[in-house]
Amino acid sequence: MASNGPDSHFPPLSSDVIQAGIRGGIWERLLFFDSVDSTNQRGLALPASDLPDQGAVLIAESQTSGRGRRGRNWISTPYRNIYLSAIFSSAALPDDATLLSLLAAVSGAWALRITTGLEVRVKWPNDLMVNNRKIGGILSELRFGSGRPGRAVIGIGINVNSEAGDFPEELREVATSVRVETGDMGSREGIIIEVLKQLEAWHGRLMAEGGTPVLKEWKRLSSTLGKKVRVALADEVVSGIAEAIDEGGMLIVRPRSGESRRISAGDVTELR
């Protein structure tokens, strides 16, 4: 296990480089933190007066309680990886804000493909996978008050320079990083800039053209569709063929017998 401080091998992020790389886009404000509880938590708590018209980004070197699905933890080794939350203000939300979740997967996959050459695929709904191991995860949060959505906070974690030994024992078979896959150190700044550019570009298309382009690209990058899957729901497990996603991004699973199921939330295991 590597030490947890910045050093010549694992330098801190250069905010100047990132700022210069995304100048002029929808990301009107970038906030950098050494350590936070979670970037999503901070993003939700950010006072409305600090939120620009379109978007803001929070980036942290480490998280003390990085969030995963249903209260799970996201391992956040300091100075090795990327922990960021992209915030779309309510004015920048599409009609169906849920599509931002698939949009983030498409953006993350392309950012990694462009910057590292890795063949990143997407597991439903938005895990970033390389060789069947998770290299990045996305958890988004949105608040509804009086039936109307407020800001959307898209949390993205990407394993860049973690070594295999940085992952806890139970994750070593299922997690990976840019460094593990390529053998080289990845540029965190370069990946962050590309993630933010991709998010902006796909968001622009979503607002202008609706969900079709994002859904089409998600299907192209998907590792899930056509596979036999097991999906753990809150209180049951559904097995079958992952047939399709619908226009809202829900996964359609056809069991061996009985009717197809339309799934909005669950943990997918791809079997073959």
Next chain:
Amino acid sequence: MELDDLKGLIELLKETDITELLVEKDGTKVKIRRDKIFSSVEIPLSKPLQVQDTILRETEDETQRLITVTSPIVGTFYRSPSPDAPAFVDAGIRVKKGQVLCIIEAMKLMNEIESEADGILVKALVENGQAVEYGEPLFLIEPL
């Protein structure tokens, strides 16, 4: 005799020119009279009518006063932030406007649904982990 039965009887009376109705059911006797009796000060109101009239008004008020929180999206309903955590809210507790009542998950987007008003949470209408449709009622809140 149920309140709904009484409501039905009163409605029946309103729709016809019947001025007096006597009903006996399960040992309960109900007499309802209407029209001129209300406007006349000389003739005292019958006791049954007074009681039922009050009950009816209260019931209508009660229903009108409750706020129904509905689902703004299609997704999976959770009453707590994680499977091990306590529920955000339980029936009988006081909730504040803006307080998170539940999460509805869709495609790993966690939608936190806030209370629209200060009030008492009267009832949760959906079970944890259940799929909900757009517009489906989730909670009843009595505003304060």
